[in-house]
Amino acid sequence: MNLRHLSFGCHNLTAGSSRARSERLVHCALDLGITRFDVAPSYGLGTAERMLGDALGARRSDPAIQITTKFGILPGRHGAIKAWLREPVRLARRLTGRAETAGAAGFTSAEAETGPKADPDDHPNADPRSPAQAAERSLRALRVERVGVLLTHEGVASARRGAVLDGLAALQSQGKIGRFGHSGELSNVLPLLRGADVANRIAQVSILDIPMLPPVGEVRGFNLSRLAHLLLADPITLDALLGTCDAIDTGTAMSAALAWAHRAWPEAVFLINASSPERLTALVSRLDDARLSRWLDAGAARITELMVQE
Numbered sequence: 001m002n003l004r005h006l007s008f009g010c011h012n013l014t015a016g017s018s019r020a021r022s023e024r025l026v027h028c029a030l031d032l033g034i035t036r037f038d039v040a041p042s043y044g045l046g047t048a049e050r051m052l053g054d055a056l057g058a059r060r061s062d063p064a065i066q067i068t069t070k071f072g073i074l075p076g077r078h079g080a081i082k083a084w085l086r087e088p089v090r091l092a093r094r095l096t097g098r099a100e101t102a103g104a105a106g107f108t109s110a111e112a113e114t115g116p117k118a119d120p121d122d123h124p125n126a127d128p129r130s131p132a133q134a135a136e137r138s139l140r141a142l143r144v145e146r147v148g149v150l151l152t153h154e155g156v157a158s159a160r161r162g163a164v165l166d167g168l169a170a171l172q173s174q175g176k177i178g179r180f181g182h183s184g185e186l187s188n189v190l191p192l193l194r195g196a197d198v199a200n201r202i203a204q205v206s207i208l209d210i211p212m213l214p215p216v217g218e219v220r221g222f223n224l225s226r227l228a229h230l231l232l233a234d235p236i237t238l239d240a241l242l243g244t245c246d247a248i249d250t251g252t253a254m255s256a257a258l259a260w261a262h263r264a265w266p267e268a269v270f271l272i273n274a275s276s277p278e279r280l281t282a283l284v285s286r287l288d289d290a291r292l293s294r295w296l297d298a299g300a301a302r303i304t305e306l307m308v309q310e
């Protein structure tokens with residue numbers, strides 16, 4: 001699999017007490033040959049953009065590196081404080097035997113970064129700024145003069161859609177962004193895919209929603225874990241994996257899901273992430289395993305059935 005089809009998702013990159021861990025993840029991605037990075041102002045308790053810029057260092061200006069960022073959702077409050085609490089909370093959870101299901105200070109990652117889900121017209125963390133204002137903030141945080149892609153993050157209130165699309169086009173003409181598009185739940189992305197230039201835009205949705213997209217310039221898929229869990233829950237695909245791999249776990253299923261997705265949509269880009277360099281390396285290295293290819297040859301039709309059922 002050509003690594004140009006992978007983008008490292010940076011929602012877990014966090015400064016504060018997690019700075020060293022975050023730097024190792026970015027450096028591991030670079031060492032593996034990954035050159036796309038997907039970030040947003042709300043990620044990493046509001047610290048991910050600056051953390052990514054720090055970790056990339058001089059490579060921020062490397063034309064081979066493509067940074068995708070987003071606008072539309074503001075970071076949660078007190079992110080810098082929560083970032084310093086993150087590692088102590090993790091340590092406490094390990095010592096007490098509690099699963100790592102919450103983010104810093106006991107918040108789930110979704111609550112800490114974006115607030116509860118809501119309609120774009122009344123999202124509690126909705127960013128009221130124009131695309132130009134939001135882009136300037138992200139460029140400063142990343143310490144770059146241009147980003148490869150700027151995406152709307154979840155929905156845009158209906159009254160703002162025209163102005164937002166015009167603002168994105170203006171940023172592109174000014175050279176501050178290379179391309180633009182839309183990311184989030186399918187119900188939030190579809191209303192924005194209107195206009196004569198849709199064929200040039202990027203649509204980034206859950207991998208299971210890709211078949212519902214209209215023709216666009218570039219398709220990106222996230223939420224590979226959802227498909228991986230489908231593979232593990234289905235007796236047919238699980239038995240097939242057991243017959244081709246030494247051990248089956250969530251990581252193996254993630255690699256299988258990614259390999260299948262690339263075969264189904266060979267021109268799409270897929271977001272991956274991991275909590276450690278070791279897990280990231282394992283996820284990518286499994287993609288070249290001949291046994292995984294044989295499993296795909298035998299099981300592709302069944303996975304398609306699972307997608308339709310879901």
